[in-house]
Amino acid sequence: MSAFSDLPVVALENARISVETRTVLTSASFNIGKGEFVYLVGRTGSGKSSLLRTIYADLELEEGKATVAGFTINGIKRKDVPMLRRKLGIIFQDFQLFKDRTVSENLEFVLKATGWTDSGKIKSRITDVLMKVGLTGHLSKMPHQLSGGEQQRVVIARALLNEPQILIADEPTGNLDPEVTEGIYELLDKINSQGTAILMATHDYSLIDKHPHRILKIENGAILDSEKEKIQLIAIY
Numbered sequence: 165m166s167a168f169s170d171l172p173v174v175a176l177e178n179a180r181i182s183v184e185t186r187t188v189l190t191s192a193s194f195n196i197g198k199g200e201f202v203y204l205v206g207r208t209g210s211g212k213s214s215l216l217r218t219i220y221a222d223l224e225l226e227e228g229k230a231t232v233a234g235f236t237i238n239g240i241k242r243k244d245v246p247m248l249r250r251k252l253g254i255i256f257q258d259f260q261l262f263k264d265r266t267v268s269e270n271l272e273f274v275l276k277a278t279g280w281t282d283s284g285k286i287k288s289r290i291t292d293v294l295m296k297v298g299l300t301g302h303l304s305k306m307p308h309q310l311s312g313g314e315q316q317r318v319v320i321a322r323a324l325l326n327e328p329q330i331l332i333a334d335e336p337t338g339n340l341d342p343e344v345t346e347g348i349y350e351l352l353d354k355i356n357s358q359g360t361a362i363l364m365a366t367h368d369y370s371l372i373d374k375h376p377h378r379i380l381k382i383e384n385g386a387i388l389d390s391e392k393e394k395i396q397l398i399a400i401y
């Protein structure tokens with residue numbers, strides 16, 4: 165093990181985050197360790213997506229410090245952002261696959277864009293990630309030939325291509341019915357048990373009840389942490 169293996173995957177210190185003129189976090193500090201599974205909750209508009217955007221360097225940190233997967237986010241140079249994103253897997257509620265490309269082409273696009281050139285390695289990586297998400301045999305399908313749950317599995321496969329240290333998921337089950345949600349959770353749980361940290365924003369408190377993990381809650385511009393205090397989860401939308 166390297167001497168750096170105990171460094172957190174995400175570390176925020178007194179982070180202040182604003183969107184346009186609205187401050188969503190005033191002074192947030194927390195760490196996410198290697199291989200942790202963490203839920204991110206909070207009312208609609210509390211700033212969950214904004215916090216995730218800061219972690220993947222899509223929204224600037226106004227004050228404080230943040231390191232993610234070994235990168236310092238404060239003042240990160242545009243040219244370094246793709247390197248950071250290679251260490252992260254990002255999953256959204258709306259699947260954002262290219263609709264005019266097959267599953268395989270969607271995955272190949274990302275590999276080529278992130279520097280993969282050897283066609284044998286590309287093919288075998290695509291086969292590997294599709295196997296991980298339970299979609300072996302769906303290589304040549306178009307997104308519209310897949311169910312919502314299957315499309316989300318392709319998105320998860322795409323997020324895994326470059327072996328990220330953490331998956332950042334913004335409402336990954338928001339468009340899925342409860343049974344399909346359970347399957348997606350189980351997949352994320354399996355990925356997590358193989359060592360990838362997960363940070364998942366969700367409104368689905370029944371999922372959290374059923375599968376408890378650490379919770380970070382955004383409330384009035386602050387972060388509450390279930391490791392330090394009891395967090396009330398009342399269905400608030």
Ligand SMILES: Nc1ncnc2c1ncn2[C@@H]1O[C@H](COP(=O)(O)OP(=O)(O)OP(=O)(O)O)[C@@H](O)[C@H]1O
Pocket residue numbers: 183184186188206207208209210211212213214215
């Ligand atoms: N592009 C934008 N321009 C202006 N204000 C924005 C923009 N994006 C978000 N906001 C505002 O920033 C605040 C935080 O939004 P954010 O999307 O981070 O919240 P959220 O907790 O993810 O909400 P939800 O649960 O509805 O997804 C909200 O008040 C929102 O209206």
